[in-house]
Amino acid sequence: MxxxxxxxxxxAVLLLAVAVYAVMQKDLLYATxxxxxxxxxxxxxxxxxxxxxxxxxxxxIGIALTTIIFVITIRNTSRxxxxxxxxxxxxASKIDDKVKANM
Amino acid sequence: xKKLLVLLLLAVVGYSLYKPLSQVEFGADxxxxxxxxxxxxxxxxxxxxxxxxVANVITAIVVNYRGFDTLGEVSVLFxxxxxxxxxxxxxxxxxxxxxxxxxxxxxxxQAGAKLIYPAILVLGAYVFIHGHLTPGxxxxxxxxxxxxxxxxxxxxxxxxxxxxxxxxxxxxxxxTFVSVGIxxxxxxxxxxxxxxxxxxxxxxxxxxIIPIIYIAVGFKVAAELAGVLDTLLSIKEK
Amino acid sequence: MENIDINQILGIAVxxxxxxxxxxxxxxxxxxxxxxxxxxxxxxxxAGIHLLFIAIGxxxxxxxxxxxxxxxxxxxxxxxxxxxxxxxxxxxxxxxGFGVTAVALSLVIRLYRHHKxxxxxxxxxxxx
Numbered sequence: 001m002x003x004x005x006x007x008x009x010x011x012a013v014l015l016l017a018v019a020v021y022a023v024m025q026k027d028l029l030y031a032t033x034x035x036x037x038x039x040x041x042x043x044x045x046x047x048x049x050x051x052x053x054x055x056x057x058x059x060x061i062g063i064a065l066t067t068i069i070f071v072i073t074i075r076n077t078s079r080x081x082x083x084x085x086x087x088x089x090x091x092a093s094k095i096d097d098k099v100k101a102n103m
Numbered sequence: 104x105k106k107l108l109v110l111l112l113l114a115v116v117g118y119s120l121y122k123p124l125s126q127v128e129f130g131a132d133x134x135x136x137x138x139x140x141x142x143x144x145x146x147x148x149x150x151x152x153x154x155x156x157v158a159n160v161i162t163a164i165v166v167n168y169r170g171f172d173t174l175g176e177v178s179v180l181f182x183x184x185x186x187x188x189x190x191x192x193x194x195x196x197x198x199x200x201x202x203x204x205x206x207x208x209x210x211x212x213q214a215g216a217k218l219i220y221p222a223i224l225v226l227g228a229y230v231f232i233h234g235h236l237t238p239g240x241x242x243x244x245x246x247x248x249x250x251x252x253x254x255x256x257x258x259x260x261x262x263x264x265x266x267x268x269x270x271x272x273x274x275x276x277x278x279t280f281v282s283v284g285i286x287x288x289x290x291x292x293x294x295x296x297x298x299x300x301x302x303x304x305x306x307x308x309x310x311x312i313i314p315i316i317y318i319a320v321g322f323k324v325a326a327e328l329a330g331v332l333d334t335l336l337s338i339k340e341k
Numbered sequence: 342m343e344n345i346d347i348n349q350i351l352g353i354a355v356x357x358x359x360x361x362x363x364x365x366x367x368x369x370x371x372x373x374x375x376x377x378x379x380x381x382x383x384x385x386x387x388a389g390i391h392l393l394f395i396a397i398g399x400x401x402x403x404x405x406x407x408x409x410x411x412x413x414x415x416x417x418x419x420x421x422x423x424x425x426x427x428x429x430x431x432x433x434x435x436x437x438g439f440g441v442t443a444v445a446l447s448l449v450i451r452l453y454r455h456h457k458x459x460x461x462x463x464x465x466x467x468x469x
Contacts, residue, residue: 005347012358019362019385023369028377035381038362042388049355050405050423051395052238053161056230057435058391060246065328066384066442068253072335073377073446077453081375081460109371113364120360124393129352130401134424144398144424152408160406160422164429176433183440187447238407242436304408324436331443338450 008048015041026081028074036067156301157235157310165240166313166320170295173316174280177323181273184327188334208258216258223251231321235310241317245324252329256336264333269326276323283312283319348401355396362389376449376459380442387438391431398427 015038022034039062046055133142140146147164157163165173230237231244255262287296295312302309362385369382406425453459456466 001347005351008351009354012354015358016361016365019365022381022385023365023373023378028375031378031381035384038385038388042392045355045392046395049395049399050403051398051428051431052405052407053159053240053243054391054395054428054431054435056239056243057246057432060243060250061435061439062388064250064253065246065332066439068332069335069443069446070377070381073449076338076450077377077459081373081378106372109368112371113368116367117360117364120363124356124360127352127356127397128348129355129396130348130399132400132421133397134400137422144426147425148406148422158408160408160425161429161432164425165432169429172433176436179437180440183444186444190444190447190451238405242432335443335447 004048008045011041011045011048015045028079028081029071031081032067032070032074035070036063039063039066152304154301155297155310155313156304157313158305159235159237159240162235162240162313162317163310166235166316167295167297170284170316173320174284174295177277177280177320177327180324180327181277184331184334187331191334191338193338207260213258216254220251220255223254224248227251227321227325231317232314233307234317234321235313236305236307241320242324244321245326246328248321248325249328249332252325253332256333263337264329266330266333269330273323273326273330276319276326279319280316280323283315287312351401352396355392359389359393359396362386362392374460374462376452376461377446379461380445380449383445384438384442387434391434394427394431394434398424400424 018034018037018041022031022038025031025034039058043055043058043062046052046058134144134148135141137145137149140149147160147168151157151160151163155163155167157167227244227246227248227250229244230239230247231241234240234244252264256264284295287298288294290296290298295316297311297313299311301311308314366382366385366387366389369385370379373379373382400421400423403421403423406422406428449459452464456464458464
């Protein structure tokens with residue numbers, strides 16, 4: 001019982017710490033990995049709280065698939081959160097034309 | 104100013120979550136007497152072994168008691184897969200091929216992926232075939248199989264999911280689900296009624312229609328998630 | 342040390358963690374400018390709500406709701422099973438949450454394709 005108590009408390013504190021890190025981190029790839037770690041800790045907590053089905057679902061979907069779709073999105077967009085867009089008028093209109101051609 | 108308002112809102116939300124939860128006693132017995140059930144949870148716990156002879160009560164709830172809900176859930180997943188395909192659609196230029204990965208992966212990753220890929224598929228199939236006996240089921244097994252496909256897609260440049268096959272698997276699994284449900288309507292009284300022999304508890308062939316439906320759900324979820332991952336991986340912006 | 346209730350400490354830890362996750366996620370959704378950060382905030386809110394549901398269904402010294410022995414009649418001699426209903430609901434919610442996240446991220450990719458930025462304070466035009 002003591003072991004259960006200590007491990008649940010440690011996991012709860014870790015959960016909050018990793019969540020704060022995921023929100024505060026400017027590099028989105030690190031934030032995404034932190035989101036995966038939230039799912040990992042949550043999966044262990046579900047197992048400790050006698051919910052093995054939910055733990056298995058969270059392990060398969062939360063850790064692997066959600067993380068990978070975030071990574072794919074970051075590959076196709078920008079990586080830094082504080083990225084400043086440098087726009088010049090001519091370039092912007094060229095981009096617009098290209099997008100319209102693709103639609 | 105905005106930060107102040109947001110903090111105020113967070114304080115209100117936090118207080119309104121804290122106040123009711125402080126009344127809730129953690130770990131208290133909330134489902135009551137199992138022999139004479141007064142709550143839904145106690146009813147499910149007491150009736151699952153005798154009515155359905157399914158060892159895993161959560162499977163019994165997801166597939167049988169709330170089977171219609173699960174049908175809606177797989178439809179939502181199907182809609183999500185279709186929606187992603189239509190949102191990200193763009194006409195290809197002449198001679199342009201979509202590539203899953205832009206750089207070839209290392210020899211080590213390729214050899215390891217080829218070694219571990221069949222094991223992942225077998226694990227996923229095990230999880231959804233034994234969904235009524237052990238923790239797991241169609242959703243978990245389907246997600247594990249999709250993870251195996253993902254590993255191959257990321258390791259090999261020319262590994263692609265065949266979308267025709269995926270569509271067929273998905274449609275057949277969905278048709279199986281609905282026709283088993285309609286079979287319940289024909290033989291018994293209600294949609295998704297358990298009309299097959301339920302067998303004995305803890306046998307592989309027990310639970311009537313529950314293993315059939317969960318296997319169909321497993322195939323459907325695996326095909327849908329693999330389709331989503333293939334769509335997302337084959338777009339290239341830069 | 343005997344008069345301190347273990348369940349009370351556990352309740353503070355687990356309920357506190359879930360309320361904390363919901364608030365952190367809400368903060369990210371409301372304050373962050375980058376669209377991917379907003380989706381991360383949504384998935385953190387999801388995680389908090391799932392933990393809350395499982396914690397409400399937990400019964401101390403209970404076992405998971407899976408019958409193990411052949412021919413066992415019911416829950417016997419003082420062993421309790423935890424409430425299966427919240428677990429079934431959370432099972433559904435996790436899968437739907439994945440679908441929601443995937444659609445949201447594909448919308449982010451589509452917005453980036455048009456505006457060449459994913460920060461909402463740099464998206465000037467409303468039309469796309």
